[in-house]
Amino acid sequence: MKKKVLVLTGGGDCPGLNAVIRGIVKRAAQTEDWEVVGSIQSFDGVLREPTEIIELSEDTVSGIHYQGGTILGTTTKGGPLAWPVKENDGTWSFIDRSDEMIRKLKHMGVEAVISIGGDGSQRISQVLFEKGLNIIGVPKTIDNDLSATDYTFGYQTAVQIATEAVDRLVTTAASHNRVIILEVMGRDAGWIALSSAIAGGAEICLIPEIPYDINNVLKVINKRFKNGKGHVIIVVAEGAKPMNGDVLSQKNEEIGNANLKLGGIANKILKDLKTAGCDADMRETVLGHLQRGGVPIAFDRILATQFGVKAMELALESNFGKMVAYQHPSIVAVPFLEAISKYNVVKPDSSLVKTARGIGMSFGDN
């Protein structure tokens, strides 16, 4: 019987997930004695009764690197450490099913697990690894907020999409002499906002790492408008916040989803600018899940394929408890503990911020 590696994708989806899955399967196909199976919707496929496990052959993965999303499905809820159970009184409680799951995997003959996910998934992986599961991680986030790796796949595609949005907003803003505010993703990191603001040519960029003052934003707008003519593009990260203010967030109503919902900052800025006396026409665009959908760009497909091949090779070497990472120009393996210990946020003195200031972009901080 062939040895089995089980692959799963967890957390928010991200362009390039399918390219990782294909990389793993194609690498396994080069060996004589390994086969790959996939768990549907993260660990849920293993935990559910009946289980939802699919065979991943070379035919299954043929051509999928081109597709966004994940053929395995994903979820941001639940998981083996906090499985939601509905009580008789209609309330929900959460139970730890990790021991049961590890037994189940053993019984299924799974020799190694490759978990593709964000920092939340890597944390779960560390717990499972400590409990004896042979697990390997592949980092996944469009937010580029993991410090152990130079880049994560999906991020450059998100930047590209946000940049193309700025390109389009520039022409309509210029035609109507408007201020247009574009809200992009990134959670507590400003990478997508900063990168798309530079690439697209926004005048103002507001990110969580540099709190803004609405009056400074207004100052820049007024400078760009003469006799009512002019236009301004503001790119704002969903996690941006004013000086002495908080990030706009809501508690998530979905059962088992602990992440706060960010968003609404573009609308807040629009209103605050009006209150502060801005008389230009203003519009907002919230890019939302367009940043997660569609065909990954070449950069992300290449990175994802490198991650997939490397993850499979760690399985072949029985090198567990680690996450693959890109440290230019190499693909390396770093222990989960190291990988999840530090967020990668934009440093205000980084060369990207200096570049932005160097072309006259304002962060609303002075």
Add this chain to the structure above:
Amino acid sequence: MKQRILIVNSGGDCPGMNAVIRAIAKRTHLESNWEVIGSINGFDGILSEPLELMPLTQEKVEDIQTLGGTILTTNNKRNPFNYPVLQEDGTIKKIDYTDKLIYNLKVLGFDALIHIGGNESHKISLKLYEKGVNIIGIPKTINNDLAITDYSFGFQTAAQVATEAIDKLVTTASSHNRVLILEVMGRDAGWIALSAAIAGGADVCLIPEIQFNIDKVVEKLKSRYTTEGRGFANIVVAEGAYFKNENGEIIKGNIAREIASKLRNLNFEADIRETILGHLQRGGTPIAFDRILATELGVKSVELALDKKFGTMAIHKNSGVSHINLEKVINKYNKVDLSHNLIHTAKGIGISFGD
């Protein structure tokens, strides 16, 4: 009078050049006592009679980062050390025009020259610096063949264009059970071919760094077809790739056609077609990655000028911008190292290099 920066761009064009020009202009405009001017068509603008110079005002560079090409136009045949000058008898004579260049720069009050160019251009940059020109270099190549910078702008756009070409070729190849050969740029380096082959999902990738054997290519193609002749295969070949024919002669140049005709001569059963991507790889809107990189290098080059750090080049190293002395730049080609992880990855997903 304001202090002046002259921008010269040389060599083949490359998506992102306008983003560099815009960044240089925008950074310069933050300095009240500096201005920036562009030389049209490489060194022609500063050497021709009459001069062809373009003041790069804020309005001139507005939103040009989305445009491919260069608003200054470029030329790869304008070496000031060997400059073509029209003689009275109508012939063209190549002469050393550098003294005239230095004179013109001085008379027109240029305090710094920012030179955007590839490998060959920066050999000129170094020689001009040695003759006393206050020069700063910016690397430019779609081929990713400069060793001193981790990334050069234009390359990711070219890789993206080549990848999208494979995406399209895969669907038509599979519909017709064909072998499709895509020839991409890269000169003596296989970076574009290798990247596009991995991202697009080609079966065979042929690059200059690995001499290929046509029989091995046939072997791989056969494995992609059933005995009934069903199947398809995509080959990506770098323009600089080569192989030896049965007489031991090296076959180089026109490589996609050479491979196609060779495969036909070997009676490989499937239909074979070739596509030569050509200058599509240099045209069009640069992707975000290249625009950002180009903007970083543009801003850095002005700051090097303000700091009087001449004889240097702005580069991207270790996730940030920095600079390096020009003499360390020359003849440092970046070819695909066979131990590079991209080779390892390609082999890991079953791509054949025909070796």
